[in-house]
Amino acid sequence: MPDRxxxxxxxxxxxxNNRPGLHTLYEVVGADVxxxxxxxxxxxxxxxxxxxxxxxxxxxxxxxxxxEPRAFVDEMVALFGDAEDALGISPDRFIRTTDPDHExxxxxxxxxxxxxGDLYLGTYEGWYCPxxxxxxxxxxxxxxxxxxxxxxxxxxxxWLSETNWFFRLSKYQxxxxxxxxxxxxxxxxxxxxxxxxxxxxxGLEDFSASRQNATWGIxxxxxxxxxxxQREDGSWHPGAGTVYVWFDALIxxxxxxxxxDDPKAFAHWWPADLHVIGKDINRLHTVMWPxxxxxxxxxxxxxxxxxxxxxxxxxxxxxxxxxxxxPHAVVAALGTDxxxxxxxxxxxxxxxxxxxxxxxxxxxxxxxxxxxGNLVNRTVSMTNRYLDGRRPAPRVHDESxxxxxxxxxxxxxxxxxxxxxxxDALAELMEFVSGANKxxxxxxxxxxxxAAKAGDREAEARLEAVLGDLVEACxxxxxxxxxxxxxxxxxxxxxxxxGFGYAPDGNGGPAILDELRWGAHAATxxxxxxxxxxxxxxxxxxxPG
RNA sequence: GGCGGAGUAGCUCAGUGGUAGAGCAGGGGACUCAUAAGCCCUUGGUCGGUGGUUCGAAUCCGCCCUCCGCUACCA
Numbered sequence: 290m291p292d293r294x295x296x297x298x299x300x301x302x303x304x305x306n307n308r309p310g311l312h313t314l315y316e317v318v319g320a321d322v323x324x325x326x327x328x329x330x331x332x333x334x335x336x337x338x339x340x341x342x343x344x345x346x347x348x349x350x351x352x353x354x355x356x357e358p359r360a361f362v363d364e365m366v367a368l369f370g371d372a373e374d375a376l377g378i379s380p381d382r383f384i385r386t387t388d389p390d391h392e393x394x395x396x397x398x399x400x401x402x403x404x405x406g407d408l409y410l411g412t413y414e415g416w417y418c419p420x421x422x423x424x425x426x427x428x429x430x431x432x433x434x435x436x437x438x439x440x441x442x443x444x445x446x447x448w449l450s451e452t453n454w455f456f457r458l459s460k461y462q463x464x465x466x467x468x469x470x471x472x473x474x475x476x477x478x479x480x481x482x483x484x485x486x487x488x489x490x491x492g493l494e495d496f497s498a499s500r501q502n503a504t505w506g507i508x509x510x511x512x513x514x515x516x517x518x519q520r521e522d523g524s525w526h527p528g529a530g531t532v533y534v535w536f537d538a539l540i541x542x543x544x545x546x547x548x549x550d551d552p553k554a555f556a557h558w559w560p561a562d563l564h565v566i567g568k569d570i571n572r573l574h575t576v577m578w579p580x581x582x583x584x585x586x587x588x589x590x591x592x593x594x595x596x597x598x599x600x601x602x603x604x605x606x607x608x609x610x611x612x613x614x615x616p617h618a619v620v621a622a623l624g625t626d627x628x629x630x631x632x633x634x635x636x637x638x639x640x641x642x643x644x645x646x647x648x649x650x651x652x653x654x655x656x657x658x659x660x661x662g663n664l665v666n667r668t669v670s671m672t673n674r675y676l677d678g679r680r681p682a683p684r685v686h687d688e689s690x691x692x693x694x695x696x697x698x699x700x701x702x703x704x705x706x707x708x709x710x711x712x713d714a715l716a717e718l719m720e721f722v723s724g725a726n727k728x729x730x731x732x733x734x735x736x737x738x739x740a741a742k743a744g745d746r747e748a749e750a751r752l753e754a755v756l757g758d759l760v761e762a763c764x765x766x767x768x769x770x771x772x773x774x775x776x777x778x779x780x781x782x783x784x785x786x787x788g789f790g791y792a793p794d795g796n797g798g799p800a801i802l803d804e805l806r807w808g809a810h811a812a813t814x815x816x817x818x819x820x821x822x823x824x825x826x827x828x829x830x831x832x833p834g
Numbered sequence: 835g836g837c838g839g840a841g842u843a844g845c846u847c848a849g850u851g852g853u854a855g856a857g858c859a860g861g862g863g864a865c866u867c868a869u870a871a872g873c874c875c876u877u878g879g880u881c882g883g884u885g886g887u888u889c890g891a892a893u894c895c896g897c898c899c900u901c902c903g904c905u906a907c908c909a
Binding site: 726 | 837859865867871902
């Protein structure tokens with residue numbers, strides 16, 4: 290344990306205002322792959338994901354449905370849990386901002402920021418939609434009758450002002466610029482970093498840390514006179530207002546690491562190695578959040594990876610547009626691993642990508658059914674047919690074209706994966722698969738088998754060598770793809786006659802980089818199992834969910 | 835408006851001075867271990883427009899057109 294690297298990664302917490310769409314879970318699947326990869330490497334890994342449950346909007350939506358906010362978010366969280374299970378997500382903790390330890394973490398951060406002189410009372414003014422709260426001017430529609438909220442065009446907007454606690458973001462401009470300069474790749478991809486750097490250089494304004502009239506939120510713990518707002522019976526003084534959701538939500542990342550209840554755990558897990566987020570919340574994570582941490586005197590996360598969006602005919606996939614895919618429908622059609630694969634292969638992890646049922650099905654058939662699934666199937670089938678199932682050893686790597694090629698494939702795969710270019714990592718694997726399929730046709734094992742049967746010893750040796758190489762190629766690809774295809778990997782190993790020593794979440798097995806050496810199990814004799822199609826080809830296009 | 839990015843085969847993209855590439859989709863062929871999969875061959879592009887620099891430009895420079903991102907209180 291002391292020698293293991295530790296790796297702590299998080300996703301953004303999802304806004305629990307609706308059932309999750311595939312676009313929401315895309316980020317979580319991507320992070321899940323990284324978590325599984327680190328677990329299989331042997332890293333002491335912690336993967337945090339969860340839900341953001343406070344806000345005026347959520348209280349409003351709950352009320353529309355005649356429900357208490359807590360009951361409403363409980364329902365939403367159950368839907369998130371179902372969908373994440375269907376997609377094989379393996380969090381070490383699913384955090385909810387309504388969790389009691391999160392409230393303690395938020396209060397402690399606020400206490401520290403206040404002690405540091407970074408919270409003060411001020412007045413916030415802006416256009417207020419009764420359904421959604423304050424709205425950015427840039428989000429509003431302006432016409433002859435004035436400004437309107439795009440989601441509620443019939444509702445009259447009000448110009449409101451209220452007393453809020455403000456966080457002194459302006460104070461941290463220089464410190465943030467310095468941090469960006471000293472950690473040039475702490476926000477990636479590069480163009481996302483540059484956008485935020487430009488934003489910071491343009492000047493920073495203080496922002497609200499509390500809301501006066503919102504009731505569904507974490508109680509703000511400080512009264513206007515600066516005294517702690519907790520009463521003798523443990524309850525919080527309602528006059529103090531609630532913590533503004535922005536301020537509250539970001540803190541989940543340290544709550545999930547043990548702050549402030551478990552200092553030992555916190556020292557172990559924090560700072561996070563990686564925050565995976567969407568481009569729409571870049572500013573919150575790379576400007577506000579680091580400033581908050583500086584104020585609370587907590588180290589900053591090491592890296593933020595900003596992914597793009599799933600697009601449908603050029604438009605963002607979203608619930609409000611109604612063009613989203615239901616994760617359960619995708620899983621029903623493609624299976625858990627098929628759904629994970631097409632999402633992460635078809636969508637570039639560093640930018641927006643157009644997706645469709647057609648593109649998903651095409652990708653599934655081309656890569657999983659025709660190329661990889663079929664390679665395993667034909668390899669196992671030929672080994673059974675020509676060698677009575679006895680599994681031949683691969684040649685040593687420098688006597689085997691596939692063995693030689695694997696070295697570069699693995700290097701590039703790991704480089705892409707750890708550089709968070711998940712789609713490119715998968716492309717490397719599939720290119721190797723394509724090479725293996727070409728080897729089958731070039732060597733024609735069926736011809737070798739016929740010659741061997743007729744007594745040709747040279748052909749017999751070659752048959753064994755070729756099939757040994759192919760079995761090894763299947764083992765390596767199946768294992769390397771395990772973080773992406775967690776359910777398929779054990780099935781591949783079973784068909785090849787190997788064990789799979791990892792727990793369902795990827796923990797507990799041998800270090801994957803050792804296992805990914807060409808010929809790692811060359812000395813182990815064995816028999817292959819029966820061929821079973823891993824990814825049945827889809828001939829009919831499934832209906833959109 | 836300001837700053838930044840992009841426009842290359844039907845689709846998604848690679849390609850930063852030297853006779854246009856990949857994958858998928860489409861067409862043809864030989865084979866048969868295999869999920870009618872795989873393999874081989876192949877159709878297809880005035881590289882957004884225009885004017886320059888150069889022996890030579892998708893690649894460098896100017897201008898124009900189109901699209902996208904950032905430009906703070908929904909998260």
